[in-house]
Amino acid sequence: MATTIAQIAQAAGVSVGTVSRVLNGKGESSRPAAARRAQEIRRIAREYGYRPNLAARNVRNGRFGAVAFLSCSDIGADVFELPVLHGIQSELMPLNLRLTMCELTKAAFERPHTIPHVFRESSVDGVMIDYLFDVPSQVTELIRDSHVPVVWLNRKRELDCVYPDDFEGGRMATRHLIQMGHKKLAFISYHEADGFNHYSVFDRSDGFASAMFEAGLKPVANEMTEGFTLGRAPERAMRLLNRPDRPTAVVCYEKHEAVAMWTAAAALGIRVPEELSIIAFSNDRIRNQTGLPVTTMIVPFKEVGRQAVYMLNRAIEQGIEEQPARPIQYELDEATRSCAPPSE
Amino acid sequence: MATTIAQIAQAAGVSVGTVSRVLNGKGESSRPAAARRAQEIRRIAREYGYRPNLAARNVRNGRFGAVAFLSCSDIGADVFELPVLHGIQSELMPLNLRLTMCELTKAAFERPHTIPHVFRESSVDGVMIDYLFDVPSQVTELIRDSHVPVVWLNRKRELDCVYPDDFEGGRMATRHLIQMGHKKLAFISYHEADGFNHYSVFDRSDGFASAMFEAGLKPVANEMTEGFTLGRAPERAMRLLNRPDRPTAVVCYEKHEAVAMWTAAAALGIRVPEELSIIAFSNDRIRNQTGLPVTTMIVPFKEVGRQAVYMLNRAIEQGIEEQPARPIQYELDEATRSCAPPSE
């Protein structure tokens, strides 16, 4: 049905070896006769609409032609995966690699003996792991022993990791407000007292502090509510806006704080953005999720996915063992704005 | 490196053909001697941790071993794709099929000559198309001519479609409220006057009407705001709650209406759910997105993905040309509740 190399070879009156070599661009054909023949072969291939059979190629090359994406399914609102996946796919396609997704549970990582099984079973050339929680060193060792190339996503370590640069992100958001003329700024966030805290919780806060220090400003507040945002954020927001040294701008760890700030401001008759600027981090434009036109620092997940594939492919193709981690920079999205220069 | 059939054949002292047959379960081996040998072969395969090389198998069988997922990238908040993908993957894995995702733009469908190209290029055994807009008949014909099996997701047609049953969903949400004792119910939604309206806009509304009729109740309102929700919903919600025959329960087309209802109720001092029950449709628990604990009719996208793969695989394996469409039923999610019996 589909065109094969043999058909092209016959049509061009050459051997299959030649067609393969020409189509894969091996050997530059310095001689005019060869160059002419190569030209002709390429023409015929195009005319026949030739596509190499990936399965056949992979058999011969001892490849699987696929990579796995392991994500942790425990996080409820795992919407962050989608842009990651889009980034992954956009890079995977030109490399002729296919994707296999597996859901990974926290439980699986806590019974590490299942890991090698997963790696062997899956028949892939490489694995991307998007796992936000802490990974026992025993697991990372087992993974290393499997000799399947691995890249970690959204995890901040020295090697084989790709993650959003939340420290720089925090600085960027803060500088944006400082440049508008704000002097009284606050950062609000939350942390789980006993539970797990993602590195971004601390890094965004530190980035805020760094930018403030750099500008010679003293934060009105740089604080973490204990316990998940949803419960405590409204009260915290209200308290912040009732302070005598009320901030003119707030950087929020994520959308729930932004909503809380907005709501509290509305309740107190404080206008946004005229009297209060709000900027927040989120996986997607906050307006899309909540209806509020909040200036959003969109987490660069798509780029994380892209770079992860790039690194993984390097590891696969060139057998590179360990690669330095790549922090990915944020971009400020102003499609909707809740920031303005301070009124006084 | 990896175990091959030949190694197992040697270890078991039989030929590769026999191993292949045994491992693929061809021939039931009615004779005791054969059965014993088969047992032994399976044991050795297990011991060696044998995994069939999919690439090799696919070459031999003339398969690509992969399916494509084409999604329309034009929809901004395309979070709905994620559960679809999870559903797809959970079914794809046991079938040993890999995935390729392509983003599809509206523009691509409007220049249909690119379609066959996409289909040929992609080297897949089948295609799933998740395209919410109207599809020109010219395109569907081109796709049929390509002879690559296709299943449409979230599209309501007679053949080869899998979609959430929004009519039944509308009935279900409404009956839930009626069973609680509500008599004064409203449905609010929106439609784009000139633009594209998804079938769910009408079906959920019709489902509401159907359930009301069945219960012998007259709707307080069953209306569509013109223009996208975000802009008009708050005003509409306010007007609805200010009516003399104010409803005690509202079914919302999606989360933005629910947020608007909630906010309007708060502004008027109407307590939720004591004085006003709210139920809304959404791709994910509304609490996760907005912080408001709204009872949610979660669109059964995961199941849509699962069924799509099931249908596609039937088409691939059995060469079935056309299959009847499958509407997928909703389930009511009460993890968070904003519904209660009416107070009086």
Added chain:
DNA sequence: ATCTATAATGTAAACGATTCAAAAACAAGC
């Protein structure tokens, strides 16, 4: 023990690509 019908196995040819050694083609120098 022999024969027969049939179940099971062995053998080898595919599938479509890549690649290596060997052969052929080519250009240059004498």
Added chain:
DNA sequence: GCTTGTTTTTGAATCGTTTACATTATAGAT
């Protein structure tokens, strides 16, 4: 025109499966 050295092409082997066909093993009947 012949030799030489380099470039290019050819032909065949290979990757790991599956499967059609030929062959052998097997259980039951005689």
